[in-house]
Amino acid sequence: MSQSAIQKNAEPSNKRGLARQQKFLETAEEMFLTQGYASTSVNEVVRLAGGSLVTLYRMFGNKLGLFEAVFRKKTMTFFNELEEGVVWSDDIERSLLGFGEHMQSVILRADGIAIYRLVLMENNADQQEIQRIYYKYGPQVAIKMLANYLDKQVDADKVVIQDTYLAAAQFMEMIKGPFVNRLLFGEVISEKEVHSALLQGVQIFMKGISK
Structure with missing residues (x-):
């Protein structure tokens, strides 16, 4: 069937x-x-x-439906915690730091890397659907969450951004840095490295969107 x-x-x-x-x-x-x-x-x-x-x-x-239910439940739990833990405010830099720190905590932890490995490196008949599920419930939700916040800042005439969705995706890539690939290859990443990437990512991003 x-x-x-x-x-x-x-x-x-x-x-x-x-x-x-x-x-x-x-x-x-x-x-x-x-x-x-x-x-x-x-x-x-x-x-x-x-x-x-x-x-x-x-x-x-x-089996694919079971995987989707597992991943949806896991990401919903995280994003609910994210909404409770991140204080979106008029202080854009502080909001970005809070959001970025929460995102790093899930992307770079052991189960986050395990899911990333499953999504990218496996070769099976359902892989295309697995990747769709991963993007739908994972990165896409996070990007939209940040893009919605950036939309409000643009509407308030505080920043200049041509495409808030693209900007949010670019911010996500900056705070991930090279760490995902290094963790996939078995390297150990220090908290100091991760935090430095967050601080520098926010600094670069703020300079790019400031009026």
């Missing part, structure tokens, strides 16, 4: 169903991060989490 032919049902409405769904997600997340997508078996997820394959397919549709 093709992936498009498999349809998942509505979210479970009872406590037992919700608990089973949560267990599937927790088990699958650990397996995806430690083993990768291709090596993760839905049968093994069911064996470790309990329940049945029929239940898993009813909830998530297929």
